Amino acid sequence: MSAVATESRREVAPAPLARRPRRRWTRWLLPSYVVTFILYLSFPIFVIILFSFNQTRGGFGTSPRVKTTWIGFTTEWYGRLFELPDLTAALRHSITIGLVSALAATALGTLLGLALARYRFRGRSGADFVIFLSISSPEIVLGASLASFFVALGVSRGLGTLFLSHTMFSIAFVTVTVRARAAGLDRSLEAAAMDLGANPVTTFFKVTLPLLYPGILAGFLLAFALSMDDFVISQFTQGPATMFPTWVFGATKVGIPPHVFAFATIIFLTGATVAMVHALTQLRRT
């Protein structure tokens, strides 16, 4: 196979000249389709940002709802961002659960990822299988099983069960991310540290952990994003506490307050900026 490939590379040079005239306009077909596709994917984002600046003429006094048509420009909703206590509480829950569960999942998943990347031990394939299952199970099955469990135990659902559940579904994603990073690590660096007299604990904190750091950070960010975005598992495990997405879903029945779109715009811009800065610093480092 490789013989064919090298052969072709030698002969390929004159060919494009003969081929080019045939596809003059069709060569723009695919690129413009890709651009259209990307615009389609981000179209709802434009709409959300646009409608966060929309007026809501004729609202119900203190509880305005976003209109589906354009009425007029206003920045009012950004000034009244924290005016709905339920929405603010839901957002606070989402951020708290997101951070705490991501931290817990990162701690647990990092250790498991390291164990899976480094060691062959009894139960390893079982662990692999559980991780595969927890990633590929439909969310509604995870939600229903967790709710069954809490119902069977008679545990009342709330922030505690949300934390336990969010940490559970994030662990597998952190594990996979950290394992990928750990598999590519040069173990001789740790061997060198040990040769220079470092004990295993010092080696772990001074050598292994810094080397794993990009994978751990990526795992943490992924876990946080998954938790913030989660709707299905939250709905099954939240009880009376509401999260940002479940509150918004509940509000669709009566109409969405424009504050939701304002919050979504702020979250989007923050997330996109953080990701961009992260990507740029990664580029500079390499």
Added chain:
Amino acid sequence: MERSVQPDLPRVAAPERRPKRSRAPYGLAAPALLWLLILFVIPMLAMASLSLQTGNSLEGFRQTFRFANFGDALSQNGEFLVRSLRNAAVVTCISLLLAYPVAYWIAFYGGRFKSVFLFLLLLPFFISFVIRTVAWSFILSDNGIVFGTLKNFGLLPESYRVLGTTFAVVAGITYNLLPFTILPLYVSLEQIDQRLVEAAKDLYASRTRAFLKVVLPLSLPGVFAAVLLTSIPAIGDYINASVLGGPGTAMIGNVIQSEFLRDRNYPEAAALAFLLMAIMLVGAVLYARVLGTERITEA
């Protein structure tokens, strides 16, 4: 990196550093595995147990190992299950057709902007998908920015509507899952050695033939992964059906959700969720099978 220092060091200690009976992996793996055991494995068993119980939410449920619960759940909700499977099949086909050219172009012609394109494709993830679905309900609403405008110009009849139809539900699920279709396709297309395509062309294959005989077969693992990653969430979805759908568009997820959280008919909901899990497992096993035979035919 600093590996250039290494060759001078004596290679004595290396083999002994990996003690075979180390207890370290158990210590590292135990906390996470314990968490997954208590909050993933045991809940699945709790759900399995619940699916065989009888009773009602007022008097409580008792374990009676009533396997007929599955038959009952199926016969009462066959319509919803069929609709879910059909919607998922349509969504998967459309997603593949829409996503393949994009993944292909970025993988083959993206050049140094590959990561920029991937970033743009993942941009929607920074807004919760519930809110994005709500945004679609705005876009598709009867007098919204698209159809309202078209109706104002008389291009569409006043009675025309999309919101509340199966079309809106399928479009919504497709939109939400497209990134999950693109990524595995992109990963497998990106790995293809472009010289193979050149070789095919040198051997007088037309562009179409080179694509059909070289690129497409080599990207099949990605296609199967994309099918799995798109169809499984599509079958279980209920947000799109409740936000964009109307009467008569409810899917199996809507039934599970309302049986569990509203009607508290836990056994039926658990039985349906268990069936979904079984469908997922069949899909995963098929995936492994097909990929396996694929590798055999390649060799």
